[in-house]
Amino acid sequence: MKKILVTGAVGQIGSELTAALRKEYGENHVVATDIRMPTDVDLRDSGPFEFLDCLDPNHITRVMQIHETDTIYHLAAILSAVGETKPAQAWQVNMNGLYNILEAARQYHCALFVPSSIGAFGPTTPRDNTPQDTIQRPDTIYGVTKVAGELLCDYYHKRFGLDTRGLRFPGLVSYETEPGGGTTDYAVEIYYEAVRHKKYKCYLREDTSLDMMYMPDALRAMIELMEADPSKLKHRNAFNVTAMNFTPGRVADEIRKHIPEFEIAYEVDPTRQAIADSWPNYMDDSAARHEWGWRPTYDLAGMTVDMLEKLTGRVSAPDKQKRVS
DSSP: OOOEEEESTTSHHHHHHHHHHHHHHOGGGEEEEESSOOOOHHHHHSSOEEEOOTTOHHHHHHHHHHHTOOEEEEOOOOOHHHHHHOHHHHHIIIIIHHHHHHHHHHHHTOEEEOOEEGGGOOTTSOSSSBOSSOOOOOOSHHHHHHHHHHHHHHHHHHHHOOOEEOEEEOEEEOSSSOOOSOGGGHHHHHHHHHHHTSEEEESSOTTOOEEEEEHHHHHHHHHHHHHSOGGGOSSOSOEEOOOEEEOHHHHHHHHHTTOTTOEEEEOOOHHHHHHHHTSOSSBOOHHHHHHHOOOOOOOHHHHHHHHHHHHHHHHTOGGGSOOOO
16 A cells, blocks of 8 residues: 655645545555644544655655655645745745655655646747647746756656656646635636625736636546556656636636626736736647546536535635635
């Protein structure tokens, strides 16, 4: 049975991935780690938790020794919009932290999952049907670290035989945790505000088209990739994956099918709009479909129904709402 370590487990993806992994492999086989203590009771009490700073290599190896880790999901990172306000910290966490994790995985012969992002592309990347293998010249510190991370993981696989794998995620939408500083976070905020106030002020233009994925599909994609036959993986560390493509205007229209009085206004944030404009309109994920059988489950309509249903009970009753880090 796998002994899995998750870094950044208190974050948006990490908290939900930890729960999914514990359901799949058993609670005591998945160690959640972060530099913050979890306030989520379910995350804190459902399995082992360790304080872990990815910038401290000795700390990493000590935790791995204690728990006899053989698989790592490395999610600790500074996201796109936050990275533009704290570029030095983004480089430290996203690059030095990854290097420390790679070295620890090499030393202890661990399989390693590292997420990449649509942010690894840039303004000169083909915007429509963006190929799996194409030009990557991002102009954000987040994108720069993601490209460098993809290449570093490839290097460790080729140079040391380390089993590294990864996905280029689009924007991720979840009802479990509120946004954490990403450019695509409007696609989460809009549902929360639709349920809370029936109106939303969007920081991207109405016609900004971006790839998105519902979190249940993202969690399944990570686990399926790590379980895939390695002999079939040509790309390994940076598979394009996507599920749907929409604009803020289309999301608003879909929400109005269920909340007719919902209103949306636009107050464009130049920084986040510039980041979004540098990313592809939609990606070609045929390599993931061919090499390990990727298939999304949710489209915009299905996601909207599920998001509104789940959030109605959560945000209308604050005392029952799960605390978010």
